[in-house]
Amino acid sequence: MSPSTASCTPTAPKEPREANRRPAEPARHAHRRHRHRRVRRHRRADRRPGVPAGRGHPRRARRLPRAGRCVRAGHARRPGHPHRGEHRQGPDDQGVHLHRGQLPTRPVLDQLPQLRPVRRQGALAPVTARLAASASLHEQDFYPQAMGAFRWQGEQMCLPQNISSLAVYYNRTLFKQYEVAEPAAGWHWNDLVATAQALTRDAGGRTVRAGEPETAGTPVAVHGLGIAPELIRMAPLIWSNGGDIVDDPNAPTRLTLDTPQAREVMQDFLELPRIGVVPSDVEVEAQDYEARFAAGKLAMFVSSRRVTTAFRAITGFEWDVAPLPQYRAPANILHSDAYCMTRTSANQDAAWRFLEYALSDPGATLMAKTGRTVPSRISVATSAAFLSPGTPPGRSQIFLDTIPALRPVPTIATWPEIEDATGKVLENAFFHGDPLDKVIRDLDAATRTVFERGAASR
Known part of the structure; x- marks a missing residue:
């Protein structure tokens, strides 16, 4: 070519590792964070790698x-x-x-x-x-x-x-096997969660629900959903709910995840592990979302068009795509x-x-x-x-069909760094249940100086 x-x-130079290093923490949490960095490398299929x-x-x-x-x-x-x-x-x-x-x-x-x-x-x-x-x-x-x-x-x-844009890839064979209705246009986030619960099964095909005594401790063979805890996954849902992720998409200076619209989406998103419909961080470390879907271990997987080539090699089951679920109105990320x-x-x-x-x-x-x-x-x-x-x-x-609802990420030179910084916070919150108020504070603290550098380069 x-x-x-x-x-x-172009990306701004990365901050030295020491500048981004967390304060010393108990060993039981430190090993989790180290593991999350590896999980993030497995999962970042659509990232710069956005x-x-x-x-x-x-x-x-x-x-x-x-x-x-x-x-x-x-x-x-x-x-x-x-x-x-x-x-x-x-x-x-x-x-x-x-x-x-x-x-x-x-x-x-x-x-x-x-x-x-x-x-x-x-x-x-x-x-x-x-x-x-x-x-x-x-x-x-x-x-x-x-x-x-x-x-x-x-x-x-x-x-x-x-x-x-983003779409929900789904295993049609599992939907048919368990007589679950396939996703339709205009479905709501709550529909996605209910569908994921109906398709989370053990090796015998029985439904596994978090918090139910009769299924407590039962290993999950198929999880209902795979979705990376990243800002670019949450963004279209927040837009759909009438909120935004920054104060000004054309000249952003900070995140705005403390609004009622953003808080509702973040709370729903971060509840997925507690509901029991997504794999744990250990499971994702062992086999990433894309591989798990191809192996028949995920009923649904949120990703962009880029996985289609690999999925066309699947021979063990039928699969298809569905629109991204919405809150108040259709929205998606470009x-x-x-x-x-x-x-x-x-x-x-x-x-x-x-x-x-x-x-x-x-x-x-x-x-x-x-x-x-x-x-x-x-x-x-x-x-x-x-x-x-x-x-x-x-x-x-x-x-x-989703093209009219597409929006780009905010316009700032340091956006890739902002994605990385938010990714660390969201992974910890997703897999280990940090309180929402703390998550929002941590996201703001992790990105303020990155926004400042980006604004200074305009």
Whole structure:
């Protein structure tokens, strides 16, 4: 892939470990926190690793099965076009390369929070004029929600490759076996919890409910739900409930998780382990959520489109996707990546020719057939290449139906650090039952200085 179709996710330097270290604590808690750090590495499938994806936020680096084909196809059409066959580069490397004036080797940029500082440094070449002059690409070809995530001060900085979001993957075979109704559009968070309770079973297929004497101590063979205790998982639920996660999405200075709307969602979310429908931290450490779902040990799993490719290899049961549950109104979080060009590259014309192919109907179709992403190009997203009749998930239309309700993560350069800082607090609260007021205070304390650094870089 052309070096000038660059990927960049600039991140501020990490704080020294000592600065983030917790005060000394009893050994019984210290070993738990150490274990949580390992659990987080297992689970962070959509994180920068938010992305994310987002990606709204980060996602784990993965090689796309057909990405090389797309590059080779574009290369065949444009002899002499330099290329590489990998989809993604780690965000820290991307940011370091751009700050040093070097070119990243793989093409994808997570969205707006990381775009502003890079644009300010002049690292990227806007594509506004090239897009206007293109005979094969037009702004209206793409979903506006994805285009807007990569627009800055009136300039289109990058062109989105995908527009994903969260969904509930579910084991249809288990739903049928236990005669549980499959999730429907518009279902509420309480419906999700009730469904998870109905599908949490022991090895004999009997329902296991936390707090019931007759099932006390019974090992769970199938948990009803798998969901990572992360802010990017809670955010769309808080939005759905009429709240927000920050004081100003365009120029945030702090978290706002102390509102009644946010508190209700957080309390419900953090109650899941006490209800007994999710695996423990020890179980997740032994086998992460994605692997547990593929092994038939989770009835439902909340994730983005990226797990589809792996799940299509499942042969032991049927599976499908359902919309994210809601509180008062539909809401979801934007996961989007984009192709960008570096300002100093000598290969911008070649890079643009590749971009025109990669985002054309033929190029975008190749990527859509991997199953891993939701195409940002409307004509391909609504085609059989993405909707894939006869191939799971059968309800891929859900990813398109949720697009009007998508929101990006807040716009601040230090957002990946904020996700990491909140993740540590939320994991402890999720698995060990910290009181909600303490959780909210700890989240604020862990992120205040990170917000301040991000605001200072504007």
